[in-house]
Amino acid sequence: MMVPFLSLQEANTPYIDELKAAASRVIESGWYILGEELQSFEHEFAEYCGSRFCVGVGNGLDALILTLRAYMQIGRIAEGDEIIVPANTFIATILAITQNRLRPVLVEPDPLTFNIDPERVSRAIGPRTRAIVAVHLYGQLAAMPELSAIAQARGLLLIEDAAQAHGATRDGKRAGAFGDAAAFSFFPTKNLGALGDGGAIVTSDEMLAERLRAVRNYGSKVKYYHDCEGVNSRLDEIQAAILRVKLKYLENEITSRREIAAAYLEGIKNARIRLPVVACDPGTHVWHVFVVQCEHREELQSYLASRNIQTLIHYPVAPHLQKAYLGLHGLSLPISERLHREVLSLPLGPTLRPEQVKQVIAACCEFKR
Structure with a gap:
């Protein structure tokens, strides 16, 4: 008997009728970008994670890149600052740092859990350190109580790379509710996967959420008026509708x-x-x-x-x-x-x-x- 690593076709089959209905609903609406499906998904996913806000973006890498970029634009991080990050993460976590002209400081993991070692994090903090990126690798939360204590004591931002940890919990809190912000990927193979690329940032920081909404949309809050330098990275209506179906399960x-x-x-x-x-x-x-x-x-x-x-x-x-x-x-x-x-x-x-x-x-x- 063949044992596939993961069959996406089989994984989506139980929801096929609901997925088709969701896609049809969007097609028939005539509104395909920044519409009601995205707003509803953002509300539902923020509530699921235990955060106040969710901002849907094009993919998980953009979720990380734009989180750091928004923090730079509101003055919490500056070009050349250092960001502590696990040494054994997927390269996207490092790309998000270097593409913002920030310096990654790679820290070794706990060899048993695969997640970043808080003691090594403490030793890696220097005068230019501004944030810790905690990757919840393979679906297990990093040592968030310990990392939160370090971040608070040293005045650092704590950002969760939760691309692999939708729904992971500790002490009654889900991934996304521990840090100042958390980046998620909805790549089709993820536990919560879209039928294409997708990502989101969750946060309870209203200023950050407001800036992220502008940055993902050309730096604009009002069409054709641009308050900051932005990009085009928006979770589209069909993927948002698909994710609303799959979030229920x-x-x-x-x-x-x-x-x-x-x-x-x-x-x-x-x-x-x-x-x-x-x-x-x-x-x-x-x-x-x-x-x-x-x-x-x-x-x-x-x-x-x-x-x-x-x-x-x-x-x-x-x-x-x-x-x-x-x-x-x-x-x-x-x-x-x-x-x-x-x-x-x-x-x-x-x-x-x-x-x-x-x-x-x-x-x-x-x-x-």
Whole structure:
């Protein structure tokens, strides 16, 4: 039996009639940009996250870029300032910093949870540090109470990169409600995925939200009047309507993901494969991906492929070793480099059937080098 990593067609099939109706509603309305669907989704998603405001944008990278840019325009950050960021994140987090002519300060993660280490964050703060970007990698919240305390004590902004953590919780709060602002991606593979690109920023800062609405729309609050330099990055009406449908079912899908992850954690018993660690209550992780570590990753991936199990690597090359960032190549980040060499993501999604889960578990247990 073939076990796909994630079948988007199967994932969307249960909602197909509602998705078609939502798209038809927009088509028939004749209003396709900055309309009622976006306003409704922004209200619903802000409420879901526990924040006052949501600003829909074109994609997750823009959500990060525009958050930093808006903070620069309202005087909280200046060109050349330093932003602390995890060393083992997806490159988009770094791109958002450098594209605003800010300096990324890469900090090693906790090797068990994959998330940024608060103690190392404290040691990395310097006179030009203005913000900490906490990435909730793979669906598990970063150590937000500790990072919040550091940010408040040092007068720093705390920004959540929540692209992989829709619905992740701690102490009754969801991702997006911990920092000064949070950036989300709605790429189709995300736990809350659109049928195309999409992103959003949530915040309870009214000034920031107001500026973001202008920045995403050419710097304009009133058509043809431009108060600041902006871009064209707006979550369109059809994607907003699609997301409104899927948001209703997000908690059910998270429950399915947690059940599969629990089965993996219980069933995979192989000393060659290190399982992910949940820092808090298992009910807090939303399992965007289930990432194991193996010193012989290529052999494991090849073996699983021979058993008809598709896997992916998130991510094979650390940002500081990418060609795009030659200036960072001299950094010594051994934890991040090891993780990028060893991580492997197993199939996980709401459409994975029990027999497929058992097939993955059996193959992992049987793997020998």
